[in-house]
Amino acid sequence: MTESVQRRFALRVGLAMSALIAATGCSTVTKDEDGLDYTPRRMALEDAKDLARRQSSKILDLSELRGDVSPAAPHASPCKDVEHGYRVNHWWSVVGPSADALKEAMERLHRELPKQGWKVYRYGEANSKARQLRLEVEDKKEHHTVTIELSLPSTYPNPSKWEKEMRDSLSVSLASPCYVDKSYKPNDQ
Numbered sequence: 001m002t003e004s005v006q007r008r009f010a011l012r013v014g015l016a017m018s019a020l021i022a023a024t025g026c027s028t029v030t031k032d033e034d035g036l037d038y039t040p041r042r043m044a045l046e047d048a049k050d051l052a053r054r055q056s057s058k059i060l061d062l063s064e065l066r067g068d069v070s071p072a073a074p075h076a077s078p079c080k081d082v083e084h085g086y087r088v089n090h091w092w093s094v095v096g097p098s099a100d101a102l103k104e105a106m107e108r109l110h111r112e113l114p115k116q117g118w119k120v121y122r123y124g125e126a127n128s129k130a131r132q133l134r135l136e137v138e139d140k141k142e143h144h145t146v147t148i149e150l151s152l153p154s155t156y157p158n159p160s161k162w163e164k165e166m167r168d169s170l171s172v173s174l175a176s177p178c179y180v181d182k183s184y185k186p187n188d189q
Contacts (some may be wrong), residue, residue, distance in 0.1 A: 040085055040178040048179050049074040052090040055144050056174055060094070062112050063105040065170060067096025076187040079178035086184050093171040099152050104168050106133055106150045113137050117147075143177040 043051075052074040054173075060069065072092045073155030097105070110123050122136040126149065133150040149171045153163040 031178070040079065040082060040180045042179060043077055043179040045086065045088075045179075045181050045184055046088075047089045048076070048176055051142065051175055052088045052176055055081065055139065055142065055146075056090050056092060057114075058116065059109065059146065059148070059172055062116065063094070063109055063170065065094045065097050065101065065105045067094045069094050074174075076184070082178055082180065084180050084182050084184050085178045086181065086186075087178050088174075088176040090174040091172070092168045095167040095169045097168075099154060099168050099182065102150055102152065102168055103133075105170055106135065109148060110135055117141055137154075145175050147173045149166075149173075 058073075070091075070093045072090065074088045074090040076086040076088055079087055094102075110120065114120055114137075117140050118137040119140055120135070120137050122134065124134065125131040126134040132152070135148040136145070137148075138145045150169075151166065151171060152168045153159050153166045154168050156163055
């Protein structure tokens with residue numbers, strides 16, 4: 001996959017996740033699994049980005065995949081109606097391993113993430129034409145939410161022109177809860 005195609009794919013995934021966060025009404029005060037309110041905690045933007053990188057690294061390590069990892073950096077977006085509030089998003093993907101290795105990695109993540117303190121909310125086919133396998137989890141301690149998708153265009157019976165350009169991949173989209181940093185401005189990335 002060319003770098004241009006990878007960037008377009010990462011942008012599309014990022015836009016889709018932003019739309020998902022907006023559509024699901026990701027609020028600034030939520031309930032945890034015990035029904036307790038979660039209020040945004042204070043955290044410097046760079047510390048939140050480092051935490052997102054560490055969470056992503058844990059997921060990559062658990063997947064045991066070796067391949068080309070897209071060079072995406074965590075970035076911030078403002079939390080609606082929270083003064084100096086932001087959340088960190090980190091989108092990346094792995095290409096290169098065989099379809100079987102990617103499937104095995106997805107099954108491993110489904111099995112191993114709960115052992116590492118992640119709660120599985122959904123595991124099954126996405127509601128899309130491709131019906132790719134999707135895993136949605138949340139870290140019970142840090143409250144990061146992650147959507148992991150297995151995309152295997154090499155197995156599609158009638159791939160579109162765009163799908164023919166894509167390589168089999170495992171895509172990860174991590175979103176932090178809302179944090180507050182008095183020095184954060186909405187244009188900060």
